Amino acid sequence: MQDGLIVKALSGFYYVQPEGGGDVVACRARGLFKKQGVSPLVGDRVRFEAKDDGSGEGTVIELMPRSTELVRPPIANCDTALIVFAVARPELNRTLLDKFLVLAELAGLESILCLTKADLLDGAGEDAAALRGRIEELRKTYEAIGYRVFFTSARAGTGADELRVALQGRIAVVAGQSGVGKSSLLNRLAPGLSLETNEISEKLGRGKHTTRHVELFRVGESGLLADTPGFSSLEFPEEIGPEDVAAAFPEFVRLAEGCKFRGCLHLKEPGCRVRQAVENGEADAERYDHYAAFATEVRERKRRY
Incomplete structure (x- = not known):
């Protein structure tokens, strides 16, 4: 048996990255998990057996204890929430931002706030000046609370290096308002991913995130990011007061x-x-x-x- 980390779950397969490196192994889970009412999750540390027939397939044998477990998105052992909003286009929804922050706190995650499309702050005219003022006040507010705030721009190619450093040694889940460029951000944080992106809808004023499953991507030497389907609203867990x-x-x-x-x-x-x-x-x-x-x-x- 080997130790490894589930980096993707898709169509009944759990893709396990062996500890210490090597090719990812496409595993099925033991039937015992289903009988116990337990399902492996992306982020699970597992013990698995790889077939010796050269197929690149195997079986997940055992799940290690989890430090955290999220339901939506389904991911284990995450320690950080990378919450992504744009400075504009779409307009920053502070109610939704605070709901994401609350849900992250309830899940025991440290939150890092990333504001994309920062190049929009460089424009001339009254509208751009007003936007800069609003975003600066927002930055001061959230940094005073204790949250770290990063600015990135896919168009200008700025901010990704600083954010990449902040994510080293972490398993982070990416979440945020739709249409803010989460896939574009991931493409810059982890070059070579080439995730599909969609332009924001001019009619609706929001974008459609293209991700359909949860997957962990390597960021730098020791960071892992989980890309997840975009959300427009979130519900609080039923058990909280x-x-x-x-x-x-x-x-x-x-x-x-x-x-x-x-x-x-x-x-x-x-x-x-x-x-x-x-x-x-x-x-x-x-x-x-x-x-x-x-x-x-x-x-x-x-x-x-």
Whole structure:
């Protein structure tokens, strides 16, 4: 038996990269997994047996314990979320951005924010100046919280080297708003991939991501990126409550130490330090509005069911 890492799952095959290098082996999973109700995932560390007939095929024998497990997208042992939005075209949706960040926090992932199409910030005129102002404020807001923010441009060929360095030693899942150039970004982070890309729809104002399965790609010497189908909306896991949402806003967690009541949800409770910080301009009001909407959403859902 050999140790390896599942780098792709497609049509019933699990493509395993042997530890230490070598050709990828197309494996089927043992029937025992199905009986146990367990399915191998991309990112799983496994033990497998390769056939000795030269076919390049084999069998996954054992799954190693997982450090993390995501359902959507289905991937194991991921430690980083690379959240990709464009500075414009399509317009940056901050509600969706904060939802991705919350879901990453709930999954125990570190988030890195990448803003693509940064060449749009270099234009002349009032519109470009206004865009630069909005994006600069956004950068300051999220870096103050503790998130790292990178700017890239496929057209100008900038930013990919810095981002590649930040991803070394990580297994990262790529997610974000549709039409922002995730495939173009991956093509620059991992030269030679030549992933198919689609231009953004002028009529709809959004793009159609072309990826149909989850696959890990090597980035630099030690980074791995999972390209995944694009999303336009995401649902919160059914089991979470408003207190989980509160814990997924790092800046509010720090402020909550000053709340009058333990377990404060920062909605209507008296003596709330978080709401006070928002009113004083110490915390971002739009982030708070998104938090309140998310917390209310999950609380109302629990009441219904």
